[in-house]
């Protein structure tokens with residue numbers, strides 16, 4: 485009897501089970517017999533970290549950024565005589581570069597932060613050990629993984645050009661694209677300075693704000709206002725007299741408050 489009170493057909497479950505078995509038997513197996521059959525891994529698999537010792541400058545970035553603190557680096561300085569140089573140069577010589585793969589969590593941070601492309605992922609994973617202490621790979625063993633590092637993927641033809649390519653293209657095009665943006669700023673600032681003086685100046689006097697000398701002669705009395713600050717010459721005389729130096733900035737806060745401190749410089 486089933487749970488709904490229906491009488492089940494005898495042998496139905498057995499037939500269903502055999503049907504599943506037969507269906508599975510005819511399917512292609514997805515199990516890989518690993519020791520006998522090598523797994524087909526993606527080329528960028530994170531198997532082990534390889535070290536290109538020649539590229540390492542002992543900057544210690546990788547060791548500092550490693551969240552597991554499983555990179556150990558030792559070095560010493562060496563003097564190098566460069567022909568033509570006034571004095572010998574110094575360079576770091578790598579004495580020890582170990583990675584403890586019993587602690588490593590394969591996050592890849594060390595590879596990403598290395599500014600000199602000295603660390604690479606290799607898809608090799610067959611380095612299990614009977615003793616956990618043997619999972620500490622020294623620089624020679626890390627260097628042995630380098631031949632197993634796959635070549636970098638091809639550039640995407642539709643992707644953005646690299647930084648180096650973009651810089652080279654900009655240089656080849658001449659100082660056209662980047663310079664106008666820089667020259668635009670200095671041009672905009674001088675234009676913005678007279679702006680605060682524009683609204684405040686006297687409409688009646690008629691003279692433009694630039695004619696400071698003329699304003700002094702015309703106003704005569706409020707000579708202190710012109711001396712206090714050039715931005716508000718004669719027009720702001722009644723207001724500027726009280727606040728002294730930064731009077732224009734205080735009197736025009738609603739108009740151009742941010743530009744007032746710059747004019748003071």
Ligand code: SF4
Nearest residue numbers: 550588589591592594
């Ligand atoms: S992969 Fe991550 S945990 Fe492993 S050594 Fe690099 S930074 Fe450290």
Ligand code: SF4
Nearest residue numbers: 540541543544546598
């Ligand atoms: S970040 Fe790169 S260059 Fe710097 S110490 Fe590590 S491996 Fe060497």
